Amino acid sequence: MFTVSLPLPDADIILYPSLFDQPECDRLLTELTQTIQWRQDWITIYGRSLPQPRLTAWYGDPGKSYTYSGITMNAVPWTPTLLTLKEKxxxxxxxxxxxxxxxxxxxxxxxxxxxxxxxxxxxxxPVIGSISLGGTRKFMLRHRFKKSLKYQLELSSGSFLLMQGTTQHYWQHQVPKTKRPVLPRINLTFRVIT
Ligand SMILES: O=C(O)CCC(=O)C(=O)O
Ligand SMILES: [Mn+2]
Structure with a gap:
């Protein structure tokens, strides 16, 4: 399997540009769009309540819950498709x-x-395994302490990005808005919750 190690200090990030082929991506995108229990969460910023600019869902082993930005999500049980992706x-x-x-x-x-x-x-x-399906989006990285260190890449359909080691201590990431027309995109970030 072809992989690229991103040339970033204080990070361990590996990109698999095409883990899934086009027909597989199409099949997964259709199925996940239709069967996942998507939710619209609201976040509070400076005392104002705003809809999160994306839909989300949280699946996993029984009893796993996850809190961020004041939102606690309880895991919905794995679907057969999500389990297959997880094992891969x-x-x-x-x-x-x-x-x-x-x-x-x-x-x-x-x-x-x-x-x-x-x-x-x-x-x-943290080890974070991130699968992207659908429209290509820009993924930006910036070093938390060495402000001149920045990097960006395009995450295309079927790619897999593995972030591990000290990456989350030293680097932040984002998926910015774009004015370019883009197809819907589903991203799955697999995690280990203790
Ligand atoms: O959509 C992406 O590629 C990134 C998602 C992400 O950073 C996250 O879920 O924590
Ligand atoms: Mn993230």
């Missing part, structure tokens, strides 16, 4: 993922702001 990337990552956050970016107006995946329940060096 478990073996690439060398860990046993027990949960997945799904994000649906309906169009270029949907986005995710700068953050690190460093919540306490992800442990010391």
């Amino acid at each position: 990337i478990d073996s690439l990552a060398g860990v046993v993922f027990n949960s997945v956050l799904l994000n649906l970016y309906r169009d270029g107006n949907d986005s995710m702001g700068w953050h690190s995946d460093n919540e306490p329940e992800l442990g010391t060096n």
Whole structure:
């Protein structure tokens, strides 16, 4: 399997540009769009309540819950398709993922702001396995302490991005809005919750 290691200090990020072929991506996109229990959450910013600019869902082992931006999500049980995906990337990552956050970016107006995946329940060096399906979106990275260090790449359909080691200590990432017309995109970030 062809992979690229991103040339970033203080990070361990590996890109598999095409883990899934086009027919597989189409099949997955259709199925996940229709069968996942998508939710619209609201977030509070500076005292104002706003809809999160994307739809989300949280699946995983029984009893796994996840809190971020004041939202607590209880895991919906794995579907057979999500379990199959999990087992495929478990073996690439060398860990046993027990949960997945799904994000649906309906169009270029949907986005995710700068953050690190460093919540306490992800442990010391979180391993995050991220599958992208559908429209290609820009994925930006910036170093938290060396402000001149930046990097960006396009995450296209069928790609798999593995972030591990000290990545979340030193780097933040985002998926910015775009004015370019883009197809809907589903991203699945598999996680290990302790
Ligand atoms: O959509 C993406 O590629 C990134 C999603 C992400 O950063 C997250 O779910 O924590
Ligand atoms: Mn993230």
